[in-house]
Amino acid sequence: MNQRTLIALTCAFVVFTSLAIIGQRGQEASNPTSTVFLGGLIAELDSINLIELSIGGNETIATIEREETGWTLAQRNGYLANEQKINRMLLSLAEARIIEAKTANPEWHYRLGVESVDIDNANGVAVRLTGPDLTIKVIIGDDAGEGQVYARKIDEDQSYLIDSDPEVGNSVTDWLDTNILSIATNRIQQVKIQHSDGETLIIAKEGPDQTNFVVSDIPVNRELRYESIANTVGNTLSDISLQDVEMVSDSRGQSTLTEFLTFDGLVITAESANVNGSDWVTFSVGYSSPDNLEEEQSISENAVEVEAEALRLSEKLSGWRYRIPTYQFDQLIKRMEDLLAPLPEESS
Structure with a gap:
């Protein structure tokens, strides 16, 4: 390749590159x-x-x-x-x-x-x-x-x-803001479920570090399906969410009352009823001074915060009725029989 050819190729390359750059800029200018x-x-x-x-x-x-x-x-x-x-x-x-x-x-x-x-x-x-x-x-x-x-x-x-x-x-x-309540499970001391027919189910812990909730008054000759079965009930408020919401305007008929008591005195009561195939719940919130307030200084120091929490939650939840997922609703209406192992079949 002689020098004249090399110069010609170099010039052609420069021209081609320049045209490519100009074309690209033009494309960018017209590209939205x-x-x-x-x-x-x-x-x-x-x-x-x-x-x-x-x-x-x-x-x-x-x-x-x-x-x-x-x-x-x-x-x-x-x-x-x-x-x-x-x-x-x-x-x-x-x-x-x-x-x-x-x-x-x-x-x-x-x-x-x-x-x-x-x-x-x-x-x-x-x-x-x-x-x-x-x-x-x-x-x-x-x-x-x-x-x-x-x-x-x-x-x-x-x-x-x-x-x-x-x-x-x-x-x-x-x-909708779907979060209703987020109460840590290790705060829950006791859950009491009262049905309209008079049946009452109570589960409780003695301390926050206890692994499983204990079921009270298990019938004679009956046992739990498994040791931790009541934990799903105690965990209900850890992340309870709504599917819809309406203002409370009337009674929804027969309902189940579920009371959650925390170790630091927060009291949350859920009133649950199934209406026309949908699961609806109302909540009320209050504060009850824990029995061990004098014994546990840390709880005493936290009392003001918990009372304020109760007031804040009450203002948020009062006057509203929530439609919640069935799997969460079912935990609020548990009966003793739901927690017990089936009776052995009688031999013929």
Whole structure:
């Protein structure tokens, strides 16, 4: 290869590389990947005070309002909404970036789930965010996989694939703060279950470090199915959650009373009833000075905190009736027979 050929090849390489760089820059400039879907929202997140979610038929499924106590749900009489879920949704919308522009033809919006929610069978969820100086309206459509969804601003025909799924749900219960109570199991001293027919079941521990709850008044010639069987009852309040909630307006008929007493004096009473196939519970909370208050200085020092805890929980739970999962409800209505090993079959 002579020098003239080498120079020519070098020049050609430089020209080709330059054209490639220019082309790449031009592609990046026209590529919407780096474009934020809802520009300006990130700076206004703290000012948003109302979130409205609607589905097909323009049915409002959730009206979430920011109050002094936090986010609340209008459809559940102002019960607390799931603040973490709300914050995740808002941040997801604010940070979402456009991956690809999709159809701008309204007749094809249904293919992506971004058709107007005025249509009865619309698949998407309309999200309206409102603040003092802000109103944003979008439709979140079908899941595209890998954390991506289709979306469209309601006042525009252009739809997009965005890189963040705000997980807007499709029911008011998706937005409830589902935690009711989280009482550590090692705090529970005694559980007393009183049924409407008069049967009473009592389980207890002598100290926080005791492994298993002891069942009182086991019938003669009967034994437990296994030694730790009562622990599931004692563990009930460690993470009890709701599926739905309503304000207490009337009596639910025959019910079971379950009283939980902690070593430090917290008293939680659950009133449980099955109504039309659903399991509902109300809670009341109080404080009872432990018998060993004088003996245990650490408990005495903690008394003020426990009384404050009782007041806080009472304010949260009073006036509400909770629908809870069946497996948790069943622990609140246990009977002695549920804990006992079956009787041996009589020989013929």
